[in-house]
Amino acid sequence: MNAEAIGGVFSAAHREFTGWSGRLWRPLGEITAAVARPAPGERVLDACCGAGASAIPAARAVGSRGVVHGVDVAEGLLEHGRREAAALGLDHLRFVNADVLAWRDDAPYDLVQCAYGVFFFPDMDEGSRRLAGLLRPGGRFAVTTWLRDGMARLVPIGVAAALPERPELAEYRQGRGPDGRVDTPEKVHSWLTSLGLRDVTVEEVRFTQPLHVEDAWSFFLSAAMRGFVEGLPPDAIDRVRARFEEGLREADIGILDGSSLIGIGHAPG
Numbered sequence: 001m002n003a004e005a006i007g008g009v010f011s012a013a014h015r016e017f018t019g020w021s022g023r024l025w026r027p028l029g030e031i032t033a034a035v036a037r038p039a040p041g042e043r044v045l046d047a048c049c050g051a052g053a054s055a056i057p058a059a060r061a062v063g064s065r066g067v068v069h070g071v072d073v074a075e076g077l078l079e080h081g082r083r084e085a086a087a088l089g090l091d092h093l094r095f096v097n098a099d100v101l102a103w104r105d106d107a108p109y110d111l112v113q114c115a116y117g118v119f120f121f122p123d124m125d126e127g128s129r130r131l132a133g134l135l136r137p138g139g140r141f142a143v144t145t146w147l148r149d150g151m152a153r154l155v156p157i158g159v160a161a162a163l164p165e166r167p168e169l170a171e172y173r174q175g176r177g178p179d180g181r182v183d184t185p186e187k188v189h190s191w192l193t194s195l196g197l198r199d200v201t202v203e204e205v206r207f208t209q210p211l212h213v214e215d216a217w218s219f220f221l222s223a224a225m226r227g228f229v230e231g232l233p234p235d236a237i238d239r240v241r242a243r244f245e246e247g248l249r250e251a252d253i254g255i256l257d258g259s260s261l262i263g264i265g266h267a268p269g
């Protein structure tokens, strides 16, 4: 999917996505920012910021002498972020609708953070190198990804549920996507190192909670899996939902596992 199509899916998902903010995106965004440690006065780029889960904590941390640019292609999510930032008086946090891979500012950043975004880039390495290139010498690149056997367990069930309506999804296989390249601490470490970053560290964060099958459909519709059913007629969507819920019961998935990895690397210099 290109950036415009991704933005369309996440924009359309804004209600379901923000419905999961309290249980998922916000706590994990707080943790990303806690590990990335934006400091007072710093300039921060939050790439693929969504509704601001990690951009808002970063803006609180840098304070009014700092700057945070939250860049995303999903206008529906950015609007939520803008409203929340305004309510919190975070005037130094700017949400921008743009393809972050084409983004540049006049001055380099002290910190570029990207939570659950790099695997959407057409080329994860090239896109991430580009983001890291926006750092000042010694600046930090912080990337948050899903830990193996957590969130990724849901995706094959979603694919199997949608496959009878969308045969083209047969191409989609767990572990073959770019997310499978950054799903262990060792892989994140060597991947960040391969981008030319120095002094790489990786934190593993365990984050699970109960998932009731009845709530799982709104999760399906809240993020990338939504793309599997975009444009299908309502009766086909109902069939996907029924198969998805049945698949979760069969696999006995009673938890939402958002366990994550937060890797930090420093730009040379």
Ligand SMILES: C[S@@+](CC[C@H](N)C(=O)[O-])C[C@H]1O[C@@H](n2cnc3c(N)ncnc32)[C@H](O)[C@@H]1O
Binding pocket: 003, 006, 007, 010, 025, 026, 029, 047, 048, 049, 050, 051, 052, 053, 054, 071, 072, 073, 074, 077, 098, 099, 100, 101, 114, 115, 116, 117, 120, 121, 223
């Ligand atoms: C799973 S969401 C995560 C959002 C946010 N970082 C969070 O943790 O809540 C992934 C986000 O990446 C955005 N995205 C993907 N590719 C992008 C690109 N090239 N430029 C800007 N945003 C992009 C999507 O629109 C979506 O909002």
